[in-house]
Structure formats: structure tokens, C-alpha cells
Amino acid sequence: MNIADYQSPDVIQAALSERRIAIVGLSSNELRASNFVGYYMQRHNYDVIPVNPREQQILGNTCYSSLTEVPGDVDVVDVFRASDAVPAIAREALEIGAKYLWLQFGVISEEGIRIAEEGGLQLIVDRCLKVEHARYVGRMHWLGFNTQVISAERKPAV
Amino acid sequence: MTDERDFGFHTRSVHAGARPEPTSGARALPIFQTSSYVFEDPESAAAYFNLQEYGNTYSRIMNPTIAALEERIANLDGGVGAVCFASGMAAQTSAFFTLLNPGDHVIASSALYGGTVTQLKHLFRKLSIELTFVSPDNVDEWRAAIKDHTKLLYGETIGNPGGNVLDIEALANLAHEHGMPLMVDNTFATPYLCRPMEFGADIVVYSTTKFLGGHGTSIGGAVTDSGEFDWSNGRYPVIAEPSDAYHGLAFHETFGIYGYLMKLRAETLRDLGACMSPFNAFLFAQGIETLPLRMRQHVSNAERVAKFLSEHPMIESVSYPGLETNLYKPLVDKYLPKGAGAVFCFDLPGGREAGQQFIRSLTLFSHLANVGDAKSLVIHPATTTHRQLSDDELLATGIGPGTVRVSIGIEDADDLIWDLEQGLAAIKE
Secondary structure: OOHHHHOOHHHHHHHHOOOEEEEEOOOOOOOOHHHHHHHHHHHOOOEEEEEOOOOOEEOOEEOEOOHHHOOOOOOEEEEOOOHHHHHHHHHHHHHOOOOEEEEOOOOOOHHHHHHHHHOOOEEEEOOOHHHHHHHHOOOHHHHOEOOOOOOOOOOOOO | OOOOOOOOHHHHHHHOOOOOOOOOOOOOOOOOOOOEOOOOOHHHHHHHHOOOOOOOOEOOOOOHHHHHHHHHHHHHHOOOEEEEEOOHHHHHHHHHHHHOOOOOEEEEEOOOOHHHHHHHHHHHHHOOOEEEEEOOOOHHHHHHHOOOOEEEEEEEOEOOOOOOEOOHHHHHHHHHHOOOOEEEEOOOOHHHHOOHHHHOOOEEEEEOOOOOOOOOOOOOEEEEEOOOOOOOOOOOHHHHOOEHHHOOEOHHHHHHHHHHHHHHHHHHHHHHOOOOOHHHHHHHHHHHHOHHHHHHHHHHHHHHHHHHHHOOOOOOEEOOOOOOOOOOHHHHHHHOOOOOOOEEEEEOOOHHHHHHHHHHOOOOOEEOOOOOOOOOEEEOHHHOOOOOOOHHHHHHOOOOOOEEEEEOOOOOHHHHHHHHHHHHHHHHO
16 A cells, blocks of 8 residues: 555545535544644635534534434545544445545554545545645645645635 | 646746745745734634634744745755744754753764854753764764763754765664654755755754855745654653643644644744844745756866865865765765765965965955855854864864865856965965
């Protein structure tokens, strides 16, 4: 398995063009990375659906105990869980007909990736949703980070 | 659409970090000469200060012109990001300060820029940080100096002014075996000649005043980070644990590979305040557009001048690591295949007196305390840049009383050799 195969800029940008994102393992603690990501994506007009069995509501939205309980379609499943939880999450993501499985920094599961791939999910692995949004759409360049974007195209202000 | 193309070094030198300005369409990098930024609404202001959103608050901490320069340097270095500072000294002080606590121990090469030696010896002692200087050439000496509370290894890619070349890969491996990062000052090489992160260095610092800016107009510095080091390995609570200085934020857990740089900016730059000026950032960013072109000319001139001096009967020794006979040639072949930079020393017969007479007789070389200018520069370290060092310290950095340091510019090599010839003729008389 080569993780770089699951970090394609094209797939990442396609995933970012979706709107409905379920975050599995979203924390209500404002200092946790998952909360930073959820808050940020909500700020950028994404529909953020918290999935966490220990909470009722996070970031003002109803929290679901599993992906299969989420009403309606889910475009992107973003995972902030231990790597060994990924295979089960991948199966649920397939069951609910999600299009993308996005595994955050350090969430790496060969079995989970295999299940998702065989089921036809598009995968992004060991990347942060917030960082990638900020890289291609947002303002990551305002804090001196290397977006790796090289372009003379004039884009609208963000 | 941003595709997967890996753009070349020259392309990235010109473009990285500076897309067309979206509001006006300005193609040149605009100079955002502003102290502060109007918030869209109170919620946005809070999100910026909480670091939940990338937003501009105050130019001590971030500024769009400086950000463009930071991204350009980070991109060329292959790092995840950069933070710029008012000077190279401020950059390295801040890079140290972010990861060290009182009581920590640092191992550094003994052949460093004199200002750095002074800083490490005296300023860091005041901060209760312990220092051990070791020979840059002997990895066993570095290994033997490691203690339980050692937190960092530090050296220069090409030492100033002795021209020693650091075995970056060996030291990175040593550092990582002990759960430590390696920090490298890459000022003399620039990312065009060497990218220390490709050999395992974790943090790279620059004086942008030198070759990056390239024209001797402005003072500045930068820190880049590979994002590879695991700050949560239990040895760096200063970065991994919740920070009292930022309402309990745990920088490494929250920002992952960006954690060190976020802390460097949001805390160290905020608190020490040594920020770069936007105008200087513009000059540096413009300088970098021609970095690869200039470096090729610097290196080719330096090679010719060093060869001329090494063959001159009056010259006792030339420390240019790019010379075939130089002790560091194998390391140059590995780390600096495009050339060993353009700063080196040579020893005149007759010591201190002769050094000063030589400098007085030059026409093109400017006598000043800087390196890395398009113009050729000369200085006598023993009476200037390294004046604060004791005789023993001076010897440890490889400097004698008759040592002259030159920074070879991008003029015609024949003219530079002509100038040095007349200087040598003057001391022969």
C-alpha cells in the first residue's frame, strides 16, 4: 500500500466540492483537532454531521451514535478515530452510500482502505480536511504554509 | 484546477507563494503596509484569535506580503511552512526558544557564525540552557556529548567562515536515534544548493539577508520545518502539552505536522515580537525570483577565484570546500553537488597587518560585515565579526590572524581576480 496513491489533488478537490460531511469521532472539546476541523468546515458552509455515541449535540448539530443512523445522504465520511476502528467505519460508509472516505492525519488502516476501495469509495488517507480546504479554497497561504499551489490564475478573494 | 505536476526549482522560485492578488489582479507581490486588519464580524475575529480559521489579525504575527515570502522559502526547502523574522538571529533565537525549556541541553557545532557562538554561549546561559560545542567533523564527538536532557543538535550546512561542511544525514540519524530534532542553518547554501530536509534535518533556519535576498538591502530571517518530527514522543512537553500561553491549546495534537510552526508564530513571534517588515519581505521575495540564476554565477565565480588563490604562491591556504584538494570535498559531492557556495577564507602571510593592507588596496571588493550580496565583499574576521571570541574560540572556528573572508559576487570573475591580484601586489611591496 502506498499512501501517496490516496492523496491525489484531483480526488481531494472533488471531495471538497461536496457539501455534506459526517465527522466520525468529532469531539465537543473546543481544543481538540476534530473540533477545529468541524468548526472550520461549518464556517465554510459545509453541512457538518457529528457522529459520536457519547454526545447529544456538537457545534449546534444533532449528534448520531453511528453513520447508519444519519438521516439523508452523506457525501464525505471524515474519520477522527483510532486506526483499528476504520474497517467497521468503511463498511458503514459503504452501507449508507457515501462517496468519499477521508482518513485524518495518522488514521491509517490497510484493511479499512481495502474494504473502502473494493466497495467503490474514493479515498483520501493521512490528510486533514481543514488543511486541504485551506490549501485549495481557503487561506492557508496567509500563515506561511506551503500550499504547493503554483498558478498564475486569478481566483476570487476568500 | 491544480494538477499533480511537480514544478521545477526555477518555476517555484518565481511563483511559489505569490498568486495574483485576488481583489486588484496585481501580478507583482503587493506590499501590504498595514499594522492590522478589519475583521468581517466578531465571530470571525474570535475564530482568528482562537486559530480556528486562518485569518489576519496583526502584522507582528502575520502579514500577506510576509506570508508569500514564507511560503516561497518553505516550498523551495520542501518544508510544510515557514515563519519569517526581523533577522536571521531573531529567526534562530525563536526557533530555539519554541522547543527549549530552562535546564535543557543543546549540542552545537563549534564552527559557527561568531554571532551564533556568542548567542549560544552567553544568551542561552542566561536562560539556563546548557550548551556543548563539538567538532562539526566528528559524529562520535556529538554522540558522546548526548545527555538525558539534550533536546537539539545544531550546525551550519557550510560553516561561517571556515567552510566546514556538515554531515547532515549522519547527524540527523544520530538525533533521531535519541528522539531529537536536527536544526540546520542553511544560509550559505540556500535551498538551491542544498535542501537539508532531504537528508533528514527537521528544522532549517536562514538569514534571508544573505543569498536569498541577494542584494544586501534588508535584514531578515526565516525558519522552515519538515513537519516530520514527532513532538509527542514524550521529550517535548513544551510543544505537546496544553500551553498556558495559549488557553490550553496542545499545538502538536491540534495542528499535527503544522504544530511547531503554529507555536513558533502564535506564541514565540507574538511574545518576542521580532517580526519582519512587509517591505523587506517584498525585497526578499523579489530576490528569490532570481535565486537559481544568481547562485550559479556566485558558485562559478567562487570556484574560479578559489582556484586562482589556491595556486597563488603568496597564499598559505584557501578554505573553499569546493576545491578538489579540500578535506570536505566528499561531503560537498554528497550535499552540495551544484557547488559549495560563494563564501570562503584564505590566509595571507604577515598576519593582522597584511590583512588590513590587502583590504585597503582592493577596488571592487566592498569591505563590510555581510555575505551573500550580488557585489563581492571582503572582511578580516579576527578584528570584526569574530572579535568577541577568545583566541581559543577563534582557533576552534578555524580563523587565524591573517585570515580574510570573501563573499564572491556575480561580477565578471576576471575582474575579481584582477582586483585580488592588485591587493596581493600591494602587500608584497
